[in-house]
Amino acid sequence: MLNTLPQQPADALLALIKLHNEDPRADKIDLGVGVYRTGDGATPVFAAIKAAEKRLLETQDSKAYLGPEGDMGFVRALMPWVFGKANPTMDGRIDGMQTPGGTGGVRLAVALAKRAGVNRVLMGLPSWPNHAQIYADLGVELKGFNHAGKDGKVDMDALRAAIAEAQAGDAILLHGCCHNPTGIDYSHADWDEIAGLLAAKGLLPILDLAYQGLGQGMEEDAYGVRRVLAAVPEALIAYSCDKNFGMYRDRVGAVYVMVSDPAQLGAVLSNGYALARAAWSMPPDHGAAAVRLILEDEGLVKLWQGELDDMRARMNQVRARLAGAGHAGSIDLAPLGAQNGLFSVLPLSGEQILKLRNDHGIYMAGSGRINVAGLTMDNIGKFIADLGAVAA
Ligand code: LMR
Numbered sequence: 372m373l374n375t376l377p378q379q380p381a382d383a384l385l386a387l388i389k390l391h392n393e394d395p396r397a398d399k400i401d402l403g404v405g406v407y408r409t410g411d412g413a414t415p416v417f418a419a420i421k422a423a424e425k426r427l428l429e430t431q432d433s434k435a436y437l438g439p440e441g442d443m444g445f446v447r448a449l450m451p452w453v454f455g456k457a458n459p460t461m462d463g464r465i466d467g468m469q470t471p472g473g474t475g476g477v478r479l480a481v482a483l484a485k486r487a488g489v490n491r492v493l494m495g496l497p498s499w500p501n502h503a504q505i506y507a508d509l510g511v512e513l514k515g516f517n518h519a520g521k522d523g524k525v526d527m528d529a530l531r532a533a534i535a536e537a538q539a540g541d542a543i544l545l546h547g548c549c550h551n552p553t554g555i556d557y558s559h560a561d562w563d564e565i566a567g568l569l570a571a572k573g574l575l576p577i578l579d580l581a582y583q584g585l586g587q588g589m590e591e592d593a594y595g596v597r598r599v600l601a602a603v604p605e606a607l608i609a610y611s612c613d614k615n616f617g618m619y620r621d622r623v624g625a626v627y628v629m630v631s632d633p634a635q636l637g638a639v640l641s642n643g644y645a646l647a648r649a650a651w652s653m654p655p656d657h658g659a660a661a662v663r664l665i666l667e668d669e670g671l672v673k674l675w676q677g678e679l680d681d682m683r684a685r686m687n688q689v690r691a692r693l694a695g696a697g698h699a700g701s702i703d704l705a706p707l708g709a710q711n712g713l714f715s716v717l718p719l720s721g722e723q724i725l726k727l728r729n730d731h732g733i734y735m736a737g738s739g740r741i742n743v744a745g746l747t748m749d750n751i752g753k754f755i756a757d758l759g760a761v762a763a
Contacts, residue, residue, distance in 0.1 A: 383737055384500065391734045399732035400750050402741040405551065405713045406619060407585075407682055410747050417617045419675035423664035424657075431660070438653060439644040441469025445659040446625050448666035452589055453580065453610060453627070455597055465600075466636055467627035468643050469654045473581040473611025476626040478505050480577050480607040482646045483628070483639070484542045485511055489575060493533050493543040495519075495526075497716070497738055499551045502544060502579075514541070519555040523706035527561060534568045542575040542607075545599070548592035549582035549712025552740035556586065556711050562595040566602035576603060581611040584679045585686070586711035589615075604631035612662050614713070615679060621658030682744075686713065689743045692751055699755045700762035713742050723761050731757040 387403035406414050416424075440446070446467045450459035460466065470476040481492065492511055494502060495518030506513045516533035517526045534543070545565070550556050557565065569576055578596050586592045600606055605628075612623035628639050647653065665671040694708025707715045719727075719739040727733040733754060735741045746754055 382500075387734050387736065390728075394732055394734075396732040398750070398753060400734065400745060400754055402733065402735040402743075402745040402754075405614065405742055406744070407614065407617065407686075407713065408744045408747070410685060412745075412747055412750075414617065414619075417675060417678050419665050419671050419678060420616060420618070420661050422671055422674065423661040423668075426664055427657070427660055434656070436653060437656060439468065439647040440640070441625075441654040442656060442659045442663055443469075444667075445469060445623075445663035446627075448663050449610065449612075449625060450627075452666075453583070453593055453596065453608070454600065455593070461600065461629060463633035464631070464636065465627055465629045466640060467608075467610075467625045468640060468647065469659050470609075470624040470626050470647070471651055471654045472613055472622035473579070473609055473624040474501060474505075475622070475651070475654065476609030476611065476624040477502065477577075477579055478509075478650070479626045479643055479646055480579075480609045481505055481509055481511060481542075481544075483607060483626070483643055484575060484577060485509055486642055486646075487575070488540055489542045491538070491541045492577065493537060493541055493574070495530065495545075495550075497552055498544075498546070499579075500738075518550065519553050523555065523709075525555055525557055525561060527564070530565070531568065534572050534574065537572055537574050539573075542577050543569065544577040544579060545595070547578050547580035547583065547596045547608075548586040549714070551581070551712070552714045552716050552736065552738055554707070554710030554712055554715040554743075557595055559594055559598075562598045565595075566598045569599060570602040570604075576606040578606060578608045580608060582614050582712045583610075584615040585683060585713065588683070589676075589679070600629055603629075605629055612658070616658075616662050616665070616675070617678075618658045618662070621661075622655055623658035623662055624654075686743055688748075689746045689751065692748075693743070693746070693755070696755050699758035700760065702758060702762045704755075707743070713744050714740050715743060716740050717758070717762075719762060726761050727757060731761070733757055 391401045493514045496515040517529040520526045583592045608627040610625045613619045630636050665675050690708050693704045696704050717739045
C-alpha cells in the first residue's frame with residue numbers, strides 16, 4: 372500500500388534552509404525562512420531564555436505529564452501581554468491552551484472553527500503558505516482576497532468586498548501584525564473599521580499573532596487583536612513565541628478562545644483538548660516553561676524586553692538602509708522603510724529569483740519574500756548591487 376504514495380515536493384520554504392546550508396560560497400546571503408539574525412548574522416539564544424533555562428534546570432523536579440492544555444502558567448502569563456493588562460480575560464470570556472508553536476495554534480484554531488461549523492475561511496493573499504495547507508488538510512475551503520495593492524498599501528476595498536460577500540459559516544483569518552509575507556499592516560484606523568465590519572457581519576475572526584513585538588512594540592502590535600476582540604462576541608487567537616522569544620525549534624505557542632458567555636468557555640476548550648489529544652497528545656514543555664519563568668520575573672522581563680527592542684532597532688536600521696537606497700534596478704525599495712517585521716516582498720519573477728540564487732548566492736522564497744534580518748551592514752551593499760543587476 373505504501374508504494375502507492377506519490378512523491379511530494381519538499382516544503383519550499385523549509386527546503387531553502389538546506390539549499391543555503393549546502394552552498395559553499397562565503398558571501399552567500401540567506402533571506403529565506405523567518406528567523407531573526409543579529410548584525411553578525413547569528414541567531415543566538417536570548418540571554419533571558421538562557422537565564423530562565425538555567426533556573427528551570429535547577430528547580431524543575433518532575434517531567435511528569437501536564438495534560439493536553441500544557442503549561443497553563445505560561446498560557447495565562449502571556450494573556451496580559453496579548454489582551455491588555457486591564458482586563459486580560461475580558462471578564463472571564465478568554466482562556467487558552469498551549470500548542471506546539473504558532474503553527475499548532477493556527478491548526479487548532481482552524482480545527483475548532485471547523486468543529487463549530489465553519490467550512491470556509493476568508494484570507495488576504497498572499498499569506499504564509501502554511502495557512503492554505505492547514506485549510507486543505509482540514510477540508511476547509513479558502514476564499515482569498517487581495518491583501519495589498521501595487522501601491523504597497525493595504526487593499527481595504529478588497530477586504531470590504533470580501534466581508535460584504537461573506538456567508539454564514541465563514542471565518543476570516545487576519546494577521547495581527549508584521550504581515551507574512553508582505554510586511555504591510557493595517558493602520559489603527561483600518562483596524563477600527565475592520566472591527567466594526569466583522570461585528571456587523573457576524574464573521575468568526577481567527578487572529579494569527581506570530582510576531583508580536585517585532586513590528587512597533589508589544590503594546591502597539593496588539594492594537595488590532597484588542598480592537599477586534601472588543602467589538603465581536605467570539606474569536607480564536609493563534610499565538611507564537613517562536614520569534615519574540617527566539618524559541619523557533621522549541622515550538623512555543625498557544626491558542627486562545629474568546630466566547631460570548633463565560634459559561635461556555637470550558638466546553639469550547641474541551642474540544643481543543645480532544646483535538647490536541649488526538650493530534651499530539653500534549654505540547655512539548657521546555658520552551659513554554661522557560662517563557663513562563665521570564666514572564667513571572669520582573670528582572671527577566673526587563674532583559675527580554677531589551678533584547679526585543681534591539682531586534683526591532685536592527686530591523687529598522689536595515690529597512691532604513693534599503694529604503695534610503697531608493698531603487699535597485701527597476702525595484703523601488705522605498706516602501707520597505709515603512710513596512711513591519713521580518714518580511715517584505717520584492718516584485719521579482721521566478722527567473723530573477725533563481726538567478727539571484729544561482730549566480731549571486733542570494734536565497735529568498737519563491738514569492739519574492741525576503742527576510743530583512745538576513746541583511747547586515749556587511750552584506751547589504753552586495754545585496755542591493757546584485758538585485759539591481761538582476762532586476763535591471
Ligand atoms: C516563515 O514564514 O518563514 C516562518 O513562519 C517559519 C515557518 O514556519 O514557515
